[in-house]
Amino acid sequence: MARTKIVSGSVALIRARLRRPFVTALGTRDFTENVAATVVLSGGARGYGEASTSLAMKSLTAPALRRALSRLLRDAAGRDARDWRALVDRAWTLCPDLPPAVAAFESALLSALAAESGVTLAxxxxxxxxxxxxxxxxxxxxxxxxxxxxxxxxxxxxxxxxxxxxxxxxxxxxxxxxxxxxxxxxxxxxxxxxxxxxxxxxxxxxxxxxxxxxxxxxxxxxxxxxxxxxxxxxxxxxxxxxxxxxxxxxxxxxxxxxxxxxxxxxxxxxxxxxxxxxxxxxxxxxxxxxxxxxxxxxxxxxxxxxxxxxxxxxxxxxxxxxxxxxxxxxxxxxxxxxxxxxxxxxxxxxxx
Structure with a gap:
């Protein structure tokens, strides 16, 4: 059996405080709410990705990112992570307006594949x-x-x-x-x-x-x-x-x-x-x-x-x-x- 089958995935909310208020021409924030995605392969390798909320894209709320990542991980369950290009293309089709979620999903897939191969993602x-x-x-x-x-x-x-x-x-x-x-x-x-x-x-x-x-x-x-x-x-x-x-x-x-x-x-x-x-x-x-x-x-x-x-x-x-x-x-x-x-x-x- 291939060691690169996606056997599970999970999401988690991360809330982190900023050391100083983050202020730009687009607004102000004192903390960030991000959503983490973890992918586990059949060989035991794990991959991680994280979707950040943004002042520049106010529709990218933590709940929206969490729902998107949960959907993408469910959709990918049972697939071979080596088909990551097809999985990522589908992710863009499913969540075209939530790029941080797609990016986190892709990062989790590729970092899991790198871990399974015994090399760094770099x-x-x-x-x-x-x-x-x-x-x-x-x-x-x-x-x-x-x-x-x-x-x-x-x-x-x-x-x-x-x-x-x-x-x-x-x-x-x-x-x-x-x-x-x-x-x-x-x-x-x-x-x-x-x-x-x-x-x-x-x-x-x-x-x-x-x-x-x-x-x-x-x-x-x-x-x-x-x-x-x-x-x-x-x-x-x-x-x-x-x-x-x-x-x-x-x-x-x-x-x-x-x-x-x-x-x-x-x-x-x-x-x-x-x-x-x-x-x-x-x-x-x-x-x-x-x-x-x-x-x-x-x-x-x-x-x-x-x-x-x-x-x-x-x-x-x-x-x-x-x-x-x-x-x-x-x-x-x-x-x-x-x-x-x-x-x-x-x-x-x-x-x-």
């Missing part, structure tokens, strides 16, 4: 790297003192790059940038508009920040995700890469965005696309020499594992924004189940 995905470095995110807090404090803490923890949430008024965004630079004067910056800026407003902010001497490496999703003309306006004039995040969740969207000149970088998040679609998006971008970023939602350390393994396995991401575990308050025992380790900005897999 090895299964290419095995390019064993370690990488990430930025850390500072929210769009209204109090500059909180930004300065968080930036200083990040610098003490060894982070060299800060991702700053912007998308408010020019005055508030500049105050936040200045506060971050007071706390971490040597840090490089990524600016994330979260769809909250106008095209001209994005360029005005970027110009002002650069004139103050800040080292800005990227401007992410400055305008509404469906405003590709606005994105193109910014991308054509910005002196730094302009990344599409919410604008790209499928390979077709990636092709459309790049064809219209609406981005000069693309941010891949498993919660938007899953592993296989994420790799297809990467192929579209790499075919025309567009750099890639990998990001996350509000996954726990264990939930972030699939993204960590993708980044390490593929090895082609220029910008790495895998920091959700840093932003959460987690039990050390739960964190130890992640299967990877963090030392400040450095992420690596344990030696086998």
């Amino acid at each position: 090895s299964l995905l290419g095995g390019a790297l064993t370690r990488l470095e990430t930025d850390v995110t500072l929210s769009a807090w209204s109090d500059p003192r909180l930004t300065e404090e968080a930036a200083a803490e990040a610098a003490r923890d060894g982070f060299k790059t800060l991702k700053l949430k912007v998308g408010g008024t020019l005055k508030d965004d500049l105050a936040r940038v200045r506060a971050a630079r007071r706390g971490a004067p040597r840090a490089r910056l990524l600016l994330d508009g979260n769809q909250g800026l106008t095209p001209r407003g994005a360029l005005t902010l970027l110009d002002a920040v650069l004139k103050e001497g800040a080292k800005v490496d990227l401007l992410e999703q400055p305008v509404r995700k469906d405003d590709l003309a606005g994105m193109a306006f910014v991308a054509k004039r910005a002196p730094v890469p302009v990344a599409a995040d919410e604008s790209v969740a499928t390979p077709e969207q990636a092709a459309r965005v790049l064809d219209q000149g609406a981005a000069t970088a693309i941010n891949i998040k498993l919660a938007k696309s899953g592993l296989s679609r994420g790799l297809e998006i990467a192929a579209v971008a790499r075919a025309v020499g567009v750099p890639l970023m990998i990001g996350c939602m509000a996954e726990t350390a264990r939930g972030l594992s699939a993204s960590v393994h993708l980044a390490l396995g593929a090895g082609f991401f220029r910008f790495v924004d895998l920091d959700s575990d840093v932003l959460l308050v987690e039990d050390p025992a739960a964190r130890s189940a992640a299967g990877w380790t963090r030392r400040g900005r450095r992420i690596e897999l344990p030696r086998r």
Whole structure:
């Protein structure tokens, strides 16, 4: 009998508190509610995936994600996990509007197959790297003192790059940038508009920040995700890469965005696309020499594992924004189940 038959699956609700309020142009949250999926194969191997709720996609509630994952696991029971492509294609058909659920299901399947094969998921995905470095995110807090404090803490923890949430008024965004630079004067910056800026407003902010001497490496999703003309306006004039995040969740969207000149970088998040679609998006971008970023939602350390393994396995991401575990308050025992380790900005897999 094959050792890769799916014999059981389970879902569990995870509620984790954020160390500081998470604030973007799209809203505020103090905690995250995620849904974990576990797959067990007939040979005993287990796989894990996690679906995160999101400020950007308010329909992705924990109950909706839980129902979707329960349905997907029931549907897959008795199937061979080696048919994962067909299972994932069916999952997209069953739950087209719940991408984090499909992504968690896919991650659970592939991590179970990797475990059964005695290799890491990173090895299964290419095995390019064993370690990488990430930025850390500072929210769009209204109090500059909180930004300065968080930036200083990040610098003490060894982070060299800060991702700053912007998308408010020019005055508030500049105050936040200045506060971050007071706390971490040597840090490089990524600016994330979260769809909250106008095209001209994005360029005005970027110009002002650069004139103050800040080292800005990227401007992410400055305008509404469906405003590709606005994105193109910014991308054509910005002196730094302009990344599409919410604008790209499928390979077709990636092709459309790049064809219209609406981005000069693309941010891949498993919660938007899953592993296989994420790799297809990467192929579209790499075919025309567009750099890639990998990001996350509000996954726990264990939930972030699939993204960590993708980044390490593929090895082609220029910008790495895998920091959700840093932003959460987690039990050390739960964190130890992640299967990877963090030392400040450095992420690596344990030696086998």
